Amino acid sequence: MLVQARQLTDADYARAAKFLLDSTDPLVGHFVDPRVDHEVRRVKWLDTTHFWYRDHDAAGDRILEMDAVSGKVSPAFDAQKLAAALGKARGKPMNPQRWPAFGFDFHWLGHDSLAVRLGKKHYRCDLAGAGVCTLRTEGSSKHAKFHYVAHSRAPDKKLRVFIRNWNLWVRNVTTGKVTQLTTNGVKNYGYGMKKDGGSVVRWSPDSRKLVAFRIDQRKVKDMYTIVTRVGHPTLQTWPYPLPGDKHVFMVHPVVIDISTRKVVPVRMAPEQRLGSWSDAQWSPHGKTFALVSTSRNEQHEWFRVAEAVTGAVRTVFEYTAKDYYQGWYGRPDWQYLPEKGVIIWPTEQNNWMNLYLYSLKTGKMLHPITRGRGDVIQVPYVDRKTDTLWYVGVGRTPGMNPYYRQLFKVNFLTGKTTLLTPENADHIVTMAPDGKYFVDSYSTPITPPVALLRASLNGHVIATVARTNIARLKAMGWVPPVPFTVTARDGKTTLYGMLYKPTNFNPHKKYPIIDFVYPGPQIGSIATWSFRSERGSHQALAELGFIVVTLDGMGTPYRSASFQRYWYGDMGDDTIPDQVTAIKQLAARYPWMNIHRVGIWGHSGGGNATVSAMLHYPDFFKVGWAESGNYDNRDYYYGWGEKWQGLLVKHKNGTTNYDNQASELLAKNLKGRLMLVTGSIDNNVPPSNTFLMVNALMNANKNFSMLVVPNEKHHYGSHTPYVTRRCWDFFVRYLAGNTPPHEFNGMPKGLDK
Numbered sequence: 057m058l059v060q061a062r063q064l065t066d067a068d069y070a071r072a073a074k075f076l077l078d079s080t081d082p083l084v085g086h087f088v089d090p091r092v093d094h095e096v097r098r099v100k101w102l103d104t105t106h107f108w109y110r111d112h113d114a115a116g117d118r119i120l121e122m123d124a125v126s127g128k129v130s131p132a133f134d135a136q137k138l139a140a141a142l143g144k145a146r147g148k149p150m151n152p153q154r155w156p157a158f159g160f161d162f163h164w165l166g167h168d169s170l171a172v173r174l175g176k177k178h179y180r181c182d183l184a185g186a187g188v189c190t191l192r193t194e195g196s197s198k199h200a201k202f203h204y205v206a207h208s209r210a211p212d213k214k215l216r217v218f219i220r221n222w223n224l225w226v227r228n229v230t231t232g233k234v235t236q237l238t239t240n241g242v243k244n245y246g247y248g249m250k251k252d253g254g255s256v257v258r259w260s261p262d263s264r265k266l267v268a269f270r271i272d273q274r275k276v277k278d279m280y281t282i283v284t285r286v287g288h289p290t291l292q293t294w295p296y297p298l299p300g301d302k303h304v305f306m307v308h309p310v311v312i313d314i315s316t317r318k319v320v321p322v323r324m325a326p327e328q329r330l331g332s333w334s335d336a337q338w339s340p341h342g343k344t345f346a347l348v349s350t351s352r353n354e355q356h357e358w359f360r361v362a363e364a365v366t367g368a369v370r371t372v373f374e375y376t377a378k379d380y381y382q383g384w385y386g387r388p389d390w391q392y393l394p395e396k397g398v399i400i401w402p403t404e405q406n407n408w409m410n411l412y413l414y415s416l417k418t419g420k421m422l423h424p425i426t427r428g429r430g431d432v433i434q435v436p437y438v439d440r441k442t443d444t445l446w447y448v449g450v451g452r453t454p455g456m457n458p459y460y461r462q463l464f465k466v467n468f469l470t471g472k473t474t475l476l477t478p479e480n481a482d483h484i485v486t487m488a489p490d491g492k493y494f495v496d497s498y499s500t501p502i503t504p505p506v507a508l509l510r511a512s513l514n515g516h517v518i519a520t521v522a523r524t525n526i527a528r529l530k531a532m533g534w535v536p537p538v539p540f541t542v543t544a545r546d547g548k549t550t551l552y553g554m555l556y557k558p559t560n561f562n563p564h565k566k567y568p569i570i571d572f573v574y575p576g577p578q579i580g581s582i583a584t585w586s587f588r589s590e591r592g593s594h595q596a597l598a599e600l601g602f603i604v605v606t607l608d609g610m611g612t613p614y615r616s617a618s619f620q621r622y623w624y625g626d627m628g629d630d631t632i633p634d635q636v637t638a639i640k641q642l643a644a645r646y647p648w649m650n651i652h653r654v655g656i657w658g659h660s661g662g663g664n665a666t667v668s669a670m671l672h673y674p675d676f677f678k679v680g681w682a683e684s685g686n687y688d689n690r691d692y693y694y695g696w697g698e699k700w701q702g703l704l705v706k707h708k709n710g711t712t713n714y715d716n717q718a719s720e721l722l723a724k725n726l727k728g729r730l731m732l733v734t735g736s737i738d739n740n741v742p743p744s745n746t747f748l749m750v751n752a753l754m755n756a757n758k759n760f761s762m763l764v765v766p767n768e769k770h771h772y773g774s775h776t777p778y779v780t781r782r783c784w785d786f787f788v789r790y791l792a793g794n795t796p797p798h799e800f801n802g803m804p805k806g807l808d809k
Contacts (some may be wrong), residue, residue, distance in 0.1 A: 061793045064600065069784065069800040072599035074532060076780075077590050078804030088157040089589040091529045096507040096522040097484050097497045097586075102163060104490040108132045109507075111522060116153025124493045124509060127519035133162075133170065137187040142172065145179055145189035165229070192232070210263035215314065217257055217266065222246025224257070224268055226314065237312050238319060244273045244295060247310075256335045260342040265364055266312050267336040267345055272326060275303035279744075281737040283767055292737060299690055299697040299714065300704035304328050309336065309347060311364050320367045324360070328352045329695070337392040340440070346372075346392035346399070354380040354699045359390070359399060361416075373419030375403065379624045380699050382409065382617070388435045388447065395440060400425065400468060402432060404617035409433065411447070413468055425468045428452070431614055433461070437491035437512070443469045446476075446494075446512060448485060450614050456480055457539075459552060459585040459614055463494065465512065476515030482586040487512065495521060499587035501554060502536040529589050533559050537591070537606075542641045544610050545633040549619065553607035553638060554582060554591075556598040561648075567603045568653035568791045569639060571677075573669070574662040575630040577620060577700050580608030581662070593780060600784060601792050603649050605642065609634030627689060627701050628672070628717035630665035636676055655791040657681035657783065660741060660770065663733070664719070667749065670730050671722040679791040681783050683733040684770050686741045687719040687749040693740075720752030729790040731761040733779060735768035761786075777803035 077089060089095070093113040101107045105124045110117055121132040139152035159175040168184040171192075181189040208217045215226045222241035227234045241247050247268050248257055258267040279296030282289045297304040306326040310319050329350045338345045342364065349358040357375045362368065375381065382404055388411065391400035399414040401421075409432050411425040425445075426432055430452030438445040446465045451458035453475070460482045466473040477483040481498040484505075488494065491512055499505040504524035508517050526534070537554040544551050558567075572594060574581045583591075594604045609631030610622040623629035635656070643651035656677050658666045663685025670680040689697035690704065690712075697714065698704070705713045715721060730753075734746040743764070753760050765772045765779060772779050781803050785796040 061795075063795045064788060064797055066797045066800055066802060068600065069781075069797055070802050072596040072784070073802055073804060075534070075590065075595040075599060076593060076804050076807055078807060089529065091532060091534075092504070092589050093525040093528065094522040095505055095524040096495075097505060099486050099495045099507075099521070100161060100163075101486070101488050104488050104492065107486075107488070107495065108162070109495075109521065110155065110157070113525075114528065116151070117155045118153075119155060122509065122519070122521065124488065124518065127509065134183055134187075137183050138170075138172070138181060138189075141181055141183070141187040141189040142174070142179060145191055146174070146177075171229075192227075208257065210259050211261055212263040215263065217259075219246070219248050224248060224312065235317070237314070237317050238268075241270070244276075246271065258336040258338060258345070260338050260345075260364070261340055262342050264314055265342065266314070267338075267347075268310055268312055269335065270308050270310060272306040272308070276305060277301060277303070279739070279742050281739065281742060283737055285767075292739070294739065296742070297694040298692070299694045299701070300706075301694060304352070304694055309362070311362075311367060320365070322347075322362050322367045322369060324349075324362075324369050329354070337390075339392065339394045344394060346390075348390065350381070352698060353703050357381050359401070359414075359419075361392075361394075372399065372416060373414060375401070377403070379621050382613075382620070388432050391435065391438050391445070393438070393440060396443070398422070398468075400435070400438070400445065407616045407618055408451075409617070411435075411445075411466075411468070423471075425466060425471060426473070427471070429616075430458070431616075433614065436463075436485065436487045436494075439491055443467050446487065446491065448483075457482075457500075457552065457585060459582075459608070460500075461485075463496065463515075474514065476510065476512070478515070482584070484586060493518070497521075497586075499524075501539055501585060501587060504587050524587070526589065534589060535559055535595075537594070540642065542607070542638040545637050546610075549610065551607060551609060551634060551638060552582075552585075553605060554594075555606075555642065556594045556604040558598050558601060563648050565648060566650040567601060567648055568650050568655065568787075569643070570597055570602045570604045570787060570791070571635050571639060571654065571656040571669075572604060572606045572662070573631065573635055573656055573658045573665045574660075575609070575632075575665040576612035576661070578613060580612035580614075581606045581658075582608050593783075597784065597787065600788055601794070602655075602787065603646075605639060607631075607635060607638050609638075624700065625702050625713070626716050627697070628668055628719070630661075630668040632665060632669045632672055635669065636673055653678060653791055655679035655681070655787055657683075657787075658685075659683040660685065663687075667719045667730070667732075670728055671719055671725045674725050674727040678728040679787060680728065680730045681733070681786055682731065683779075684735060684738055684741050684746075685732075685749075686745055688714070688745065689717055690714050691742075691745045691748060720749050723749070723752035723756040723758060726753065726756070726758045726760065729761070729786070731763060731783075731786055733763045733765065733772075735765045735770060735772060737767055738770050740770035777805060777807045780807055 096109050099107040099109040108121045111120050119132045120129050122129050135152035139150040143150040161173045162170050164170050169182050172179045172181050178192045179189045217226050224237040224247045225234050238247050247270050256269050273295040276295035276297050278293045281292045308326040309322040312319050327349050336345050336347045346361050359372045361370050388402045397416045401412050401414050413422040431450050432447045434448040448461050462483055463476045463485045477496050479498050481500050484497045486495045496510050497505045497507040504526050506523050507521035509519040537556050540553050542551050598604045611631050613620050643649040656666050656669045663682035666680045666682040669677045686692040734743045765775045788794050788796040
């Protein structure tokens, strides 16, 4: 029977809100649930034989250190003393049983002395005696803007490089003395900065030199947003190239000698894009380094070797791929092994990401290192002495969920391969700096993690680090999602997804369906197949009387190359044909799913896919909630569209090869209820993208709803509880046909959807 229309109450919403995490709790970080005990996913290695990790239960946190040789566990530091010292330095008390789950890190500087990071602030803490922490700053000018650089700490741990006013500086970690390395950096033509605000330098193994990248964005056209307030608004401006723009970010590498501060330009013309996975890799002797250049459409790669003293460059080989060369978002690092005279180079030439051995002298491929089905997605360690590398692979064990990660080792000369993590689960691996040990946290969507210390030689279990206990989570009513498989649009490919039901599920009722979608191509709707107690708002939405579906459709990663490239050049596809066929199969399988009431929602690329679904399948999807979507990639960052859609081509008749992904051209098709949400100062997908869609809907005389979140970026910050409540109201009213409670005020205040 149909679910009867009814008035939902605050109690109904409060029950749903229990399944959301409140990020104002310091224990909550990325996917960290304070109701889950002894959950250890990743550890931080302090040296080759010691690592620290957080052990949490109802009493709070303990920061523990394990000796990998003996398996002995002890407190990493005096928690009471460190919390008191940090609290005094910050002017804000710290609870020694509640260390922040995100943004907290430390390493030892010496006996009783450690460096601590809390968010963006760095402290030196001396725990001898009463204990004192001192905030570390870069220089004396309180007005100088600076930030630490990725890979900024020298291998000898004596120096740290940072950026100030577009130039590179170094600080002596012990004395605090700062030295300016470059002087010619200027606004929009500075050192180390990438388009996303990140930064790149690569230290030589002896800590005497570094490779830095000077980025020229002076000719790049600007993007704009406006911060509103009482009085005059503030205009925000930043370089933001679009597909087809003549001028994009130009990159030029240089080598800097730390002692002399001499800057040697690498002898190559500035390029539109530099760096595939790793931006530079030094030789062990520090005389040369390798770097990879990529064409603007990401179809062509050049592997190059540069001389550190002279800056001379040699192109070793070139590689061309159809559609694009997959070298982004979690894919494996190439490896420069000059002492062996070889290069390890990953390609999808057999339809799967495998590793191949190339000659450094001739640039010719010598032989495959890994073979067959399944992707190699990461190379965490290479032992140059034994010709062995360790890699994380997916889909390489027959009969296993193809998204489960496993660790393998392989001899790159003989190809002999050993599986080190045989459990039928998803494995998160953290290797020791010298590769001798690794911590393996394995789980599935329905079984909580077990963390083990293992030997990298053969996978032998040395010690159990932690076994997750979810008794408290279950006591509050938590239930796991239901994994499922369906057949893709092609009638033969197996797709994987998860389904969420209300905890008070009644199989005799008919439930409306909400499809949460993220189309890729760099990640799918599910994101991870490891255990998560909370996956966004999926279970919370289900509690309001829905069946929530998540599915990784064709066009998403970690399957074959042909799978991910299924709709290359047609980004308007957005996996929606797979979403439709999957929901139809599920509804035929489960009579309690109401195929006549299907809604869809997503954020960013998922917002784009939501609008695409509402316009391509207007009779199937009745309600859509689209957040921060890139509805036309001609109005989004150039590197995105030009990789997945191709370089922009304008035809004589006024059309382009981007028209098939432009949702505004289909605005006339809208039939259902659609909500568009955007942050007014979104610097990822600027609000102009949403306004283009709004203009098209108005011109087509279509009814729709819109929510602009003032002074928020791509995500909605302190307004997230409000946006989430409005999303719930929208689906409850227009998809379920029920009445939501009036302005429910019980959302977690620190909600970050």
